[in-house]
């Protein structure tokens with residue numbers, strides 16, 4: 001199985017398609033052979049950034065074509081590349097179009113013509129009739145016209161300035177076509193978001209099944225970080241292609257997210273008339289299953305089961321809510337700081353060995369003040385919420401805690417250990433850590449605070465004792481382990497963090513995490529939350545016997561999916577029953593009783 005990591009490919013050909021769009025052609029056999037229309041790849045310009053680009057064509061002989069618009073730093077740098085130069089590509093990512101019916105209409109705007117070109121070619125290969133409606137501001141911006149005609153599609157164009165075809169919007173063309181009695185069994189669309197919203201309105205009225213390809217900020221590209229969130233869906237994994245109905249109860253067409261995760265209007269210059277416009281459609285209230293054998297009370301909080309997601313696996317309240325529905329008994333937020341942070345450039349999350357990952361997200365977060373709306377969405381699931389926070393001075397942490405004081409959370413988790421950001425200092429300075437915990441405690445008391453540490457410092461147990469003395473109510477172990485993976489051909493770091501450093505997670509942490517929990521249990525008298533490389537029920541059992549009473553799952557959500565929560569719960573219950581335990585609490589620390 002291929003790892004989710006960029007492979008270097010030589011640019012075989014380049015072709016200017018319009019003033020701003022260039023076609024890039026590679027020989028990338030493994031990617032091309034797996035690709036489906038609507039999927040995308042991550043294109044890495046080493047040392048600059050890595051961006052998501054839809055697949056415009058993928059042939060059985062391994063040729064892969066992308067159409068890239070010059071819109072910002074990375075795309076501009078790619079436009080400077082010449083034939084013979086290399087770029088990194090990983091993928092294919094996401095879920096593509098499922099082409100159905102004999103008569104299909106495709107509505108394209110801008111570089112949306114690229115993925116639809118691939119869809120049209122597959123549809124034509126299987127003999128379907130394809131009507132393509134393509135829109136642009138002016139004639140020179142219409143893409144892939146020749147390709148569509150060569151494929152035998154019925155192409156109709158609309159330009160806003162009337163320089164070619166229908167004068168006006170492509171959605172007006174669709175409206176006219178539907179009003180004239182044209183019937184389609186399916187509509188596929190890709191282009192500007194508001195164009196697709198209108199397409200969905202028209203096709204809903206005409207009762208035509210519709211799929212649209214959506215854009216959000218893509219960082220990991222594989223369902224880890226949550227930056228691509230759309231109403232709790234992960235655009236990089238659940239999408240980018242969605243059925244129109246799936247988007248009806250989301251913010252599609254109203255608001256999107258900045259690289260920090262902050263909610264922003266879809267059209268930036270349309271100023272929002274208040275925060276109320278950036279709200280979600282509320283999810284259905286969810287109550288977790290009653291499973292007495294898994295219930296526990298830790299730090300005075302009742303947990304329906306001991307599983308939670310690890311911090312950083314999602315920003316949005318709706319994604320956290322989804323974890324609860326999938327079986328998590330508690331929800332942990334992304335770490336929140338005082339100010340909004342974009343995080344580092346991509347690549348930010350890569351797979352370095354099977355189920356072993358490295359990330360350098362750089363603590364992207366919308367800022368604590370902007371986070372209340374996410375918590376409100378998450379509270380539709382009746383499980384305890386844990387707010388993860390960070391900061392590198394006492395004053396900053398106090399301020400974060402002051403704002404968080406009235407948020408609807410049961411517990412706080414202080415991330416003292418993000419190993420690849422400037423905040424490493426906290427974990428390296430026990431006196432600072434102690435002062436920070438005391439300050440947070442003063443602000444949020446009686447809410448308990450867990451402190452999260454990593455193995456990157458010499459003596460994690462000593463640090464944990466410092467945290468306990470300062471008033472930590474629980475200890476979370478472990479955070480990621482420092483690493484600096486390189487691309488060996490170019491001999492440069494793979495991660496976008498300017499230092500090249502990141503933190504390892506997943507399989508590489510399983511053994512070390514369990515050992516640290518064992519050592520902590522020997523010395524501490526506060527509860528321990530185990531995290532690091534939990535993939536199986538055996539990992540839960542080992543962590544519990546070593547001393548953890550709650551368990552956070554992170555990287556395994558990428559490789560195993562959200563179903564992992566219910567599978568782990570089921571298998572844990574079976575184990576406990578089979579071995580005569582009446583409650584999970586009886587397993588905790590058992591390894592120390594021998």
Ligand SMILES: Cc1cc2nc3c(=O)[nH]c(=O)nc-3n(C[C@H](O)[C@H](O)[C@H](O)COP(=O)(O)OP(=O)(O)OC[C@H]3O[C@@H](n4cnc5c(N)ncnc54)[C@H](O)[C@@H]3O)c2cc1C
Nearest residue numbers: 051052053054068069072073074075111215216217218240
């Ligand atoms: C699934 C998907 C498929 C895409 N397919 C294509 C394609 O086929 N051709 C094409 O030209 N563009 C495509 N894009 C958009 C493309 O990824 C962005 O234009 C690109 O990331 C901009 O990066 P930049 O550094 O050049 O610009 P920046 O200076 O970073 O920003 C320019 C604009 O691009 C947006 N943007 C920046 N980073 C991302 C990101 N990681 N994900 C989404 N939007 C971003 C910003 O919000 C801003 O509006 C696609 C995006 C997604 C999500």
Ligand SMILES: Cc1cc2nc3c(=O)[nH]c(=O)nc-3n(C[C@H](O)[C@H](O)[C@H](O)COP(=O)(O)O)c2cc1C
Nearest residue numbers: 310311312335359415478479505506532533554555
């Ligand atoms: C993409 C990603 C983002 C993360 N973000 C945070 C974070 O914001 N705060 C934090 O305390 N830990 C963060 N972590 C660390 C995890 O919470 C967890 O401690 C680590 O990944 C080990 O668990 P795992 O092996 O199950 O992934 C992040 C890890 C990853 C992979």
Ligand code: FES
Nearest residue numbers: 219221225226236
């Ligand atoms: S980009 Fe989709 S979850 Fe990270």
